[in-house]
Amino acid sequence: MIEIEFRKVGKSFIDRQTSQPRAAVTNVNIAVRSGEVVSIIGPSGCGKSTLLNMGSGLYLPTTGEVYVGGELVTKPVRKVAFMLQKDLLMPWRTIRANVALGLEIDGVSAAERDKVARDLLAKCHLKGFEDHYPYQLSGGMRQRAALARTLAVDPQVLLLDEPFSALDAQTKMILQQDLAKMLYEKKKTALFITHDLIEGIALSDRLLVMSERPGTIIEEIEVNLPHRDNPLERRKLPEIGPLAGRLMELLKVGKDQEAELH
Ligand SMILES: Nc1ncnc2c1ncn2[C@@H]1O[C@H](COP(=O)(O)OP(=O)(O)OP(=O)(O)O)[C@@H](O)[C@H]1O
Structure with a gap:
């Protein structure tokens, strides 16, 4: 197709x-x-x-x-989900909350979006950094978080x-x-x-x-x-x-x- x-x-x-x-x-x-x-x-x-x-x-x-x-x-x-050179993470949200944002907008329950965000952050090698804010991460780590956020809504x-x-x-x-x-x-x-x-x-x-x-x-x-x-x-x-x-x-x-x- x-x-x-x-x-x-x-x-x-x-x-x-x-x-x-x-x-x-x-x-x-x-x-x-x-x-x-x-x-x-x-x-x-x-x-x-x-x-x-x-x-x-x-x-x-x-x-x-x-x-x-x-x-x-x-x-x-x-x-469709977009990923750009700039990570566009919201500085006032933890990276877990950034990854969960799309699901929050879609009305997914707090428990479910937390699970999805944690799983994806682990896959993107950010386990242990879930509650950090973007400014606490390196450029590479922020782009990993942006990748997790892009994948969180499971776009085709x-x-x-x-x-x-x-x-x-x-x-x-x-x-x-x-x-x-x-x-x-x-x-x-x-x-x-x-x-x-x-x-x-x-x-x-x-x-x-x-x-x-x-x-x-x-x-x-x-x-x-x-x-x-x-x-x-x-x-x-x-x-x-x-x-x-x-x-x-x-x-x-x-x-x-x-x-x-x-
Ligand atoms: N919203 C817009 N209004 C006016 N011109 C635009 C707009 N968006 C893009 N352009 C123009 O269209 C052309 C193509 O821009 P585009 O950003 O798509 O190129 P690109 O191949 O992605 O460039 P680069 O490799 O430098 O990122 C450029 O000359 C740009 O100035």
Whole structure:
């Protein structure tokens, strides 16, 4: 089953300088199967976040349609959860209360949401920190708590907008491992934005490469490697190098700098 679908999607915003509509993305076609993890990679400003915002129903397309779970998206979608680079934890709540927030809004009983929050925090390696406040945790621990909060409402679809980009390299690899395991075990569908080519390859079934603004998908690459549930192992495979090379070519990494040097 197709869980997330973009059909000929375009989105324009009013340009501040000209006061005219200007396309951010154009003619985007994406189909993500249930349980699949797909990464979107593209130059800065090509419209990656705009696509996720349309996937969640926060923005509506200017042209084309977006479907989640087979239903046309016309307003914010409940079965979708977002995770961003900023953890957006509420500083006045303990991390247990932060993780339980979505369930509280859904009217789940205090005992049940406490159980879910504690279980998820344990899975995210935060056992013993349940009653700490966000300011008492490191950046990596706060992102773990944000991951637990994202999973607490048991969304079918996760939209992940560079969730680990502010973390140091080693913390990032450990969080990628936790995320990959949970996505795989719970058969979640995810659309993941990253600037980190190896992260995209390590976590995904498929990669979508975008052009510069107005962004459109210029290439689709099946990763076709083992260990989607174990990115630490996948990172060691020899096939990673050529795949990263192909992405660098598509993104013209190094080309501008070369031109500047000559
Ligand atoms: N609400 C908005 N109003 C006006 N312009 C917007 C709005 N949201 C995004 N844009 C513009 O649309 C373009 C695409 O933005 P978007 O944030 O989706 O790109 P991105 O690929 O996620 O960028 P980055 O990789 O730098 O995070 C940018 O030029 C941005 O300025």
